[in-house]
Amino acid sequence: MNEHTPLTRAERQRLQLQAEIIEAAFLEFSERGYHQTAISDIAKRLGIGHGTFYRHFQNKRDILDKVILDTLYKITALLAEENAPDAVSTLEDYIIQCERIADRFQQFAKDNPKTVRLILLEATSIDKEMTAHINNLLHMGGLFVANYLNNGIQKGFLKANLDTEMTGHAVVGIIIAGALRFLSDVENPKMLEQYAYAAVQLLISGVAA
Amino acid sequence: MNEHTPLTRAERQRLQLQAEIIEAAFLEFSERGYHQTAISDIAKRLGIGHGTFYRHFQNKRDILDKVILDTLYKITALLAEENAPDAVSTLEDYIIQCERIADRFQQFAKDNPKTVRLILLEATSIDKEMTAHINNLLHMGGLFVANYLNNGIQKGFLKANLDTEMTGHAVVGIIIAGALRFLSDVENPKMLEQYAYAAVQLLISGVAA
Amino acid sequence: MNEHTPLTRAERQRLQLQAEIIEAAFLEFSERGYHQTAISDIAKRLGIGHGTFYRHFQNKRDILDKVILDTLYKITALLAEENAPDAVSTLEDYIIQCERIADRFQQFAKDNPKTVRLILLEATSIDKEMTAHINNLLHMGGLFVANYLNNGIQKGFLKANLDTEMTGHAVVGIIIAGALRFLSDVENPKMLEQYAYAAVQLLISGVAA
Amino acid sequence: MNEHTPLTRAERQRLQLQAEIIEAAFLEFSERGYHQTAISDIAKRLGIGHGTFYRHFQNKRDILDKVILDTLYKITALLAEENAPDAVSTLEDYIIQCERIADRFQQFAKDNPKTVRLILLEATSIDKEMTAHINNLLHMGGLFVANYLNNGIQKGFLKANLDTEMTGHAVVGIIIAGALRFLSDVENPKMLEQYAYAAVQLLISGVAA
DNA sequence: AATGAATGAGCGTTCATTCAT
DNA sequence: TATGAATGAACGCTCATTCAT
Known part of the structure; x- marks a missing residue:
């Protein structure tokens, strides 16, 4: 065939x-x-x-794997659609890129709240193996973000002394917190927008005056 | 009585x-x-x-409530030990305060990894009520952080236009991500220190050069 | 048709x-x-x-019947090949006949261990009907042997006062025991020969000195 | 305690x-x-x-083991009650001993037909392990009989050239066949007596005139 | 006629909960 | 009050049998 x-x-x-x-x-x-x-x-x-x-x-555990895999495909596809880390060269473009990615996450969360709930709340406590899967996903997410940060350093528009991997993980945390906020109040889409705006602000320039 | x-x-x-x-x-x-x-x-x-x-x-669910409540007491106590939001008046003192809080969280995580695991991984998927509890905890955490930020704005050392509540939630996300990183590699305490350092850097001044 | x-x-x-x-x-x-x-x-x-x-x-039980029937045909054919009970007239010939039959059984067991296993071990515990089938087979076997014994009595070379039917059943038991010994140690064909020799000895003249 | x-x-x-x-x-x-x-x-x-x-x-298989063990105790006790192999020194006493043992078996079968059915028909096809147990039981039975035969040879009242082990197995077969005959017609206790008589005859002096 | 997808009765096993001692 | 024996609802899973294609 x-x-x-x-x-x-x-x-x-x-x-x-x-x-x-x-x-x-x-x-x-x-x-x-x-x-x-x-x-x-x-x-x-x-x-x-x-x-x-x-x-x-095969059994109940088997379909959980399939469901999670299926879900990870969706998420991977979401990220893969984004243009490459090295597509931007200036801080302004980077900010725009961040906002676009934030929009994408917002849209994904609004379109797939159940997916978010499954990955962030449910899958964390099935068994050790599944917890490790999710941990791995988050770890990859951190490294993924770190790529973008490394590009910014190379291009000179981000701080040269960033610990990009750790900062990447922190950014993943910011995204997770937004997702959790959203899940706790799905009926309030405005909130997500405000969160995204504040998150990008924080990412770019921190809180100091 | x-x-x-x-x-x-x-x-x-x-x-x-x-x-x-x-x-x-x-x-x-x-x-x-x-x-x-x-x-x-x-x-x-x-x-x-x-x-x-x-x-x-009463039953199995009942003791879970008690266990979680007990655990939340511990966490609340941790935060309550911290000096008041308005105890600092300059950015330098604020940074020191942040670092001290970060240290406290690190210490808490190292001392109580099982608590962290229970709250962040396990309790999120028991039932809707318990998930709501955890969500509420995180929400309170965000508001708690917001208090500190509001103080900074009032004292003039933080950006005046911060969305303090949303930024507070983002900070909670940063803390969560650190905790999850720690749980996935408990044997590596160095990592937590690096993460805390990067997180405070990010919080104060962001990533932009 | x-x-x-x-x-x-x-x-x-x-x-x-x-x-x-x-x-x-x-x-x-x-x-x-x-x-x-x-x-x-x-x-x-x-x-x-x-x-x-x-x-x-028709169903699973149906094919078991067919399988057993098929197997019983094989066994019946084995016995039918043997020359008639009245073909011998002296004790010496009878002994030779016994040895030949014993050889045939040995050969059959070695050639068809699965048949032996199915009939003696497996088919005995399916249900009452199947157990009755096997019982009937053994009963027929006993009567079959009895025919040979009756011939010997008639020809005068066997004890006149033998309870031929009961003795026939006992002979079937001797054969069964040999088959079971064989099944428990299929890799040891010598054992079967020794057993057959001892069995014929026992049959002809017993153990008394 | x-x-x-x-x-x-x-x-x-x-x-x-x-x-x-x-x-x-x-x-x-x-x-x-x-x-x-x-x-x-x-x-x-x-x-x-x-x-x-x-x-x-523990589980279904566990209780089968216990049931079988319990049953084997009964059978072992039956045999243990018998006087020692070396208790007899003459053929006449040996015959009496054989008849007594045959009586015991008859009595046991009549008292415990379900035990006989379980061991001989049911337990042979549960799984390989249980089949091996039963095989082992029969093997031990053969060796047990062989002891009696060896005594007879030593005392000189049995044939010196007996293959005692193989003959022992054959005797077990004779007993099994009697048990199976009995199971197929439990309502006919006379039959068992006739069988026992014929079996002892066969054992002692065979069928030859 | 051959196929294999679909079905659901049935069974082994677990465990939260009750209650007699 | 503490205990642990008893209970049965519930669930994962298998497989003989049916039937549309």
Whole structure:
């Protein structure tokens, strides 16, 4: 079968159902929590027999991995859309870049509050392995930010003596806090904008007069 | 019972046992996780019968509340020890104050990694009520920081146009990220110091050159 | 369909597939055990869909019957090949006959250890009906042996007062014990020969000096 | 606690219940078969909650071991009651000894048909480990018989050239066949007596005239 | 006729909670 | 008051069987 072979109808249906199960599991996990969700809840939401679940996923832990992976794809895609760290050369452009990224995060959070809840609140306490996954994601996020900071130093518009990795982690923290604020008051989108503005201000020039 | 009534021996023993159960539950919850901990695990750790547990606490969820409450007391006490927001009047003193607070957080994290884990990773996913508790804690943290910032504005050493509440939340995010970094690599205390240094730098003057 | 109607190609293929399913089921049942074998295991072994199974057999229990029946045919055929009970007239010939039959059993066990295992170990515990089948087989075996003994009495070279039926059953027991010994140590074919020799000795003249 | 410390009431009740569960499991396993028996069947028979079962036994396989062990004790006790192999010195005494042992087996089978069924029919196909146990039991039985035969050779009343071990196994087979005959027709106790008589005849002097 | 996706009854096991002692 | 035996709801998972394609 080469890459041009179209999927058979059965294969398409299979993939379709798998995607639907992942989606249903995602919704259950993010709404009720992983431990509070029974396989039969996922099946019931879809209107399928709960044995059907096991035709497509090994076990409950397996689909959590798939759901998280699926979710990480979304997040990765969000970041990948951004232009490269070295695309800017001046502080002004950098600020614009930061604001654009902040906008993107805001939009993502508003569009996918359940994803945010799943990753930041739920997935942190399933088991050690999943906690390590999330930790790793955040770590990568910090390094990702550090890249942007390194570019700024190289271009001369950021402080030369920045500890870019640590600062990168701090920026991730700023983003997390915004996300948590948002989750606690989803009905108030204005707040997120204010937060983003203050966060970029803080990032660029700190609080000192 | 008024404040002058001395506790009977029996009452003192009762309170003592309750405190021990809370401590044992804290350890189990933070080490194994809430869902992975059975009531009998808590009882076994203390060497009491697990029926005894129900003489002192309504149910499993009840003791989680007590454990978290207990933990929040500790954290509150940590912050309360700090001198008042209006104790400083210059940027230099403010920086020193920030560094001292950062030290305190570092020390607290190093002394109580299990507390940090419980609050930041575990308690976020028990149920909506508990998540709300944690959110509230973080919110209070943001307002707490905002107080310090407001003092700085009033004294003229911080930017007058700061959105102090939002910036306060961002600072909480910075602290959270540091705590998460620490949890992911508890064996590396140096990292925490570097992070604290970078975080204070970021807070005071941002990243711009 | 009378005996002259040739089977159509489709019919032949159908019978062929049924025989293959029975063979596959036999292998699975004897290797893993009836309860540990899933219908899909049988289908997988053959490389057919497991739905196909139900086009040829009513249910799991049904094919066990077929497998056992098939196996009993083999065993019956083994015995039928033997020359008639009345073919011998002297004790010497009888001993030779016994040794030949013992050889045949040895050869059968060595050639078909899985059959032996299925009949003696596995089939005894499926349900009452199957246990009755096996019991019946053993009973027939006892009567079969009794025929040989009766011939010996008639010809005068065996004890006249033998309870031939009971003795026949005892002989079946001797054979069973040999088979079980063999199954417990399949890698040691010598043992079977020694056992057969001792068994014939016992049968002919007992243990008394 | 020394060996004279009487058990507390709670301990006695605990042991009592465990014994009752083992008895109930024994009855279910021997009547319905291991695989056909659910833990809830055992509990229902006793009128206890099925969770209670797990307070006393690790899992389903665990209680099977206990049931079988319990059963093997009974059988071992049966044989241990018999006088020693070297208690007889003449063929006549040996025959009497054989008949007495045969009587004992008859009595045991009549008293414990379910035990016989469990060991010979059911336990042979639970899993490889249990099959090995049963095989081992039969092997020990063969060696046990061999001891008696060796004594006879030493005393000179049995054939000097007997392969005692193989002959011992054959005798075990004779016993098994009797047990199986009995199980297939429990209502006919006469048959067992006839079988025993014929079996001893066969053992002592074989079938030859 | 062959397939394998779907189904759901059924079972082993856990554990929060109750309650008799 | 402390205990731990008892309970049964709940859940993860398997697999024989059905049936649309």
